[in-house]
Amino acid sequence: MQLIYYISGSIFIFLTIYIHYFYFLTNQQFVFHSNILLTINEKNKCLNLQNIESTTNELRHKLRNLFDLLGNSFSYNTKDNLKDSRSELFGYLLSEIDQIIESNVDTHKKVLDELAQHINNTLYKLQYPNDCNNRRLLVCYMGLDNCGFGCIIHHISFCLHISTSSNRTLVLENDGSKWYYSAKWADVFEQLTNCEYEKHVRPYLPLSKYKSIDQKDKVLLLRRRFEIEWEFKIPHSPEIAPLEFKEILTKHHTNPPAWFMGQIIKFVLRENQTTSAKLNKVEATFNLGNEFFTGIHVRRTDKRDESPFRGLEDYMKWIDFWYNSEEIKIQNSKQNKTLNKRRLFIATDEPKTIIEELRKSWGSQYELLHNKINASYGNRYYDPQRRSEKSLLAIFAEIRTLAKCRFVVCTFSSNVCRLVYELMQAYRGYAGDNVYSIDYDYAEYWYKKEMISTSDYKAKNKDEIDALEGDIIIFKKQKLNGFIGGLNNRTKKEGKFPISLLKEKFKFLSFPVFSLND
Template sequence: MFLLGNKFYIIFISLWIFGLYAIFTTFHSTPTNNDKALEDRIEYLQSEVESLQQKLSQLQSGNNINVKAQVENNDVQCQELREELKRVKRKLASKTNCRTGSQNGPALEYEQLRRKIETQTRELSYFTIDQLYKINEKLSDDDKAKWSKVIARFSDQNRVLLASIRNLTEVDGYQSWREQEHESLSKLMQARLNSLQNPSKPCGEVQRVSCNINKGCGYGCEIHHAMHCFHIAYALGRPMILFSDGWRYNPGGFDQIFQTLSKNCTTALAAGGAAWGRYETADVVEVPLIDNIHPKKDFMPMAIPEDLSERLIRLHGNPFVWFTGQLMKYLLRPQPWLTELLEKKYSDIKFETPIVGIHVRRTDKVGSEAAFHDVSEYMKYVEDYYIIYQYQNPNLKFKKRVYLATDEPSVFKDARAKYADYIFYGDTAVAQSAQLNSRYGTESLKGVLLDIHFLSLTDYLVCTFSSQICRVAYEVMQQRVVDGAWRVQPLDDVYYFGGQNAHNQRAFMSNKANWPNEFSFERGDIIGTEGNHWDGFSKGSDKTSGQTGLYPSYKTEEIVNIAMMYTYPEVKIKTDEL
């Protein structure tokens, strides 16, 4: 039999979620009628919907097969028009809000609270589901059947709540500002990077840094090494010169795959670079591996530039990931042949949305850097995403698509056999080329680049952050989506940058330990986090008291590392250019 305490526990949680849901579903904005183009589109769509509805009424009395097919076709068209009508109305509301008092965008506190509510809701789900399953293990078979219904109901209510939270950005009137701010900051960053890499003076007359991509590890690892160098180059205002001859992925070098980083700063101007210890004075400094820099400087990953920090923190839930995505946008500009390859593949596979990306890493990672995760562990979160997406768009019909990237070809067969109601994109030949005996070389590199590209184009990622490929895809994704920090579900680690400075969080409320291995802390304490267990608890240590162990994830918030970096005063962008 269920314990009385367990019943009250479930009732309390359900009422709490219902209360939040009621609050969010009443949160809306009222558009005004000032945008002529959007108003005309709304009027047209409304008339089309009414016309189709009249046709449907006339046709529904018919019984022959052709008439029924026409009814079905018109019904689909009607639904599509209704969905477009909703989107146009939301866009009009957002634009109107921007003109009538929201030109400066939402308050920082509003954006932080909106993101915090999503994070807290997910943490509540991790904790509650984990505890419910633990209780389930101790029940009789009869009670397990009843308890499974409780778990299912809680999970469903949680999804409804997340759908409401994610729809906030569609109705709060600020989405146009977010899109414009994303584009504005991106254009500013790319202008700065172009200026950095192509100085107005002869390159030999400016201080510069050199970096060798040949770290002797996998593609994601070597790209992150180059990113570490590029991050330092940006912070110091020194152009980066990249050495890549004999690169294991393409012996001809980096520039055969991606566009050259500079028109006038060549490797000949970076010979004989000084050791890192002279980075403040030497003309040319060689950037070592991030793990070999001691002590680390505050401007190193995961820091963001101080002069952009306020804008980045308001724009994005993980400002460093957005900043890194912009560095990658410049670093990994494809050569024309690679652009053609990506576009052809996009057309060949008929890539469509909505779509979720999963990256299943096996081979060398399992047992050394990561645990084995069955396909079902990934697909659980894929299914959650699609249920939430349907709740966000109740009248929309769609196919459930997954882009599957893996280094184990058998995963495709396993996934398609177990989840027949999904459409799986992906290429077993690419998976085969990622095997250990064929991983290094230009053909294998093409497969890796295709996988990263399409993973970054998905709406949501499910992967292991212990994999650098997963982290690269997540970083590249941020170039395209607005505030996409939430668009990932890792199965193991939290996001990190290898060799980073300390990853700290701040306790915004005190905690009294009452769970095994849990430690107490006070409001304001700095917690060094070592990872999220995705069960309501994270592992870490209190920098104030020195205690280590587990702590409730929902009582802490991320500390964004902000550092003084070069401010690029020579880069001027007019407002109308943004």
Template sequence: MSEPSLEYELARRQSRRDADELWRFVRGELTAWRKDDSSKAPPVARRLEKLQDSVRQYHAVIRGDLANLTVADGWETWRRREADQLADLMRRRIDFLQNPPDCATAKKLVCNLNKVCGFGCQLHHVAYCLTVAYGTGRTLVLNSRNWRYNRAGWEQVFQPLSGTCQDAGGRSKAAWPAPVLGVGLIQRPPACVCLIQLPATVCLIQRPPACVCLIQLLSSQIIILPITGRHLPGTADTQVLTLPIIDVVSPRPPYLPLAVPADLADRLARLHGDPSVWFTAQFVRYLMRPQQHLQNDLDAFVKRVQLRNPCVGIHVRRTDKVGTEAAFHPIEEYMQHVHEFYERRQMEAGGGDGSRRCVYLASDDPSVFQDAVNKFPDYTFLGDPSVSKTAAVSSRYTDASLRGVITDIHALSLTDHLVCTFSSQVCRVAYELMQTMHVDAADWFTSLDDIYYYGGQSPHEQTARFAHQPADGSEIALSPGDTVGIAGNHWNGYSKGENRRLKKVGLYPAYKTRDKLRVVEFPRYPEVPLVL
């Protein structure tokens, strides 16, 4: 079977991104002009609105042409086969890692499900642990007893991480190898010596008689994990290592997101628009394999709400996050992007079928549902407002709330496009799962705030494609080949970041850079064949 070249696949996806950035730039500029006092005269305002509508339709046509090119180039069968083979390879590698023949002698990485945050954050904590386990060749043992969402543990909801090794015991135990140089030394009576690594909230405390403990300060909770002083702080030979949360892990392992394994990097770069998201998604999917009772509930929900395709998934985050981690976005802002999605689909199909347009709506605010129905009667809104009530802060850590958020994530991942705020971990999880269901769903989203990120990730860097001269003091210069640490995309044609060479932070045209793949040498698991 013939295969497309890496250059062709990169150029095809880059053309799509360039078209998107052009539309964002034009939309941003026209929106700014329409707000300007000089353009408020009715004739000018009408012309600007007409111009924006025309450019939006041109963008939809270009996107449709590029989508049709992907179908017509003859390589869709190869893409599907390559995606299936890579996903199967990762599944078999994780299965091999997580099911050692002798648990008593296997090297292990212990992960404590004790991070004080919501479900999406906790899931990403465990995914980080599994990623590091994969990178170090250690079987992950998840300690989830007394989990805030289910006191019986993770395995009551999802399938166990291992069928052969769930015991954290071993001949030697230690904390993650953390250096103790450059720490503060505090003497406390009676004869209690505390080594505090600043500014991280991790302390190594030695108390008579020679009892060494690792204390993680998590919000108001203190978890004490006994370890033997003889193996402190742990080495590659230590059988059982305990991994702290990603926020304080030191030294930072090279395997953290957004890393991609060297032995898969070329294949992923050719196949997928965001290889690092694809790689993370494989661990998320493995962790979220539901127990049969949960799978039955998810299937019944999808059938009850009559979720179908095409459908756009909207996640509207309100309550505790608005004003702290995220800004308020009205439903009209979400629906603008829903309209653009269906306009593109109509252009690709050469016309519409006349059916009502489907939107799956998830929110932690029940009032959003009625607001959407009242303002957009031409759309069919699917979802369950009762799920929103369980997401309230007062009832968040309950079984009903857990099932509600899992249900919303599952339904959102089944849609054809996500409109959300990537500051929300719920939407990022749905986006990650979406990657496991399609060949390449890297651009199946519209975020109203952040670009995709993984909390605690390694730096997200880009490479400059073209030179750029700043138009004013808010912009930075670029030369071809410069490395830029991206802080965010403003979704108006400009991104913000730091030029590593110049050590300057500012705006730059988004189309003048491309993402830089972070390639790391992971274990290659020769025991697992590449193809079965």
């Protein structure tokens, strides 16, 4: 009953805040008003201990969307008292919701850790067979000249994802001796398998292309995902989680495919002892200390060609929001704790410009942690600087550090941001809401991401689209002011749609190698 009381109180405050800011909004207020009332009516019918956590996760999602909408109704200014009051009020709401969710984190983490161990054991058996001659193999294409670190790791993880679905052992092309970076794969990471390219693959050249799990060829070649999908669709894509884990993951995690991909990527990114020592040396320069910290990843340089520019204010309003909530939780707890200073780790390919701007606007509020301010990673993927071992270690160290943050703001249009989110699930277990993307929701191909409409919606103007409850809405443009650009798969009409009326559409398919009955 106490938990139900907290939820009801949170909903009441949530509605109060909404009404308080009513006159700042235009037609957008209907979206949240109708949606929140719908949530309350539905939850009052079946609110019990089994769905309390589902309810609070949904409320947190709506709260963040409302904060995003209202936040864009004001000009962000670090000296704007109105902004500060609004952020603190939302921080209070988030802290109330988080306290309910966090009461079960240990239980979730225990279950997820056990499942992660099962996955890791299965991958070891698959990748290090007793006799490679008796295994079917999948060769991962490595000629990725226009692909940076995040892109490469996602490609290799895609290969491992497909090899596990088809019960094949994955081998890197030429054992990873020829790839984007100057250092060989084995100079940096543990080899993915004990099967050797020269001994177990070369005798079968030329290789046929991988097309489906039903192929009987002893050895197949898997090229890049976008090349393959021009010809045919691969069902077991990275957006898919094993059906064998569906019941566990839907109960214990908010994003099952991301959690599963995190386990795959963690297996891929097993650095060797030499690299581990080098990474520790790089990370020591970040001055992280023992206190917790948050992080942002700001990608500029060649990212300007891929997505619209986003100012640092877009990142920092979410960091402020998170810290406001955290401070309230600490104040309300009975533990003798204090938050001495807000700490922020900064990962960026333009450190001098970004860090100087952060120091100027937020330096008095935050302790800024970062790599060397004069670090240079090159402006394009073909720059020699980006191919060096030094650059590889720097980006890997920053990704590892971001994945250890309590909360991160970045852009899911970036491979690095998604990699951080996925690794965080492997490091922390239950961290589905610990990363916020300011442009798109989590997906490898954001423009193909499918979400489900949670209620009927009637367009308010010619720029919006209608939907019925259960309609599939496909992302077409990044989120902005509480809306996305979407395509209704039923009506085939494209336009703005309120993101608060959407929920994830998770997909599951069978991966027999991961059976829990063996």
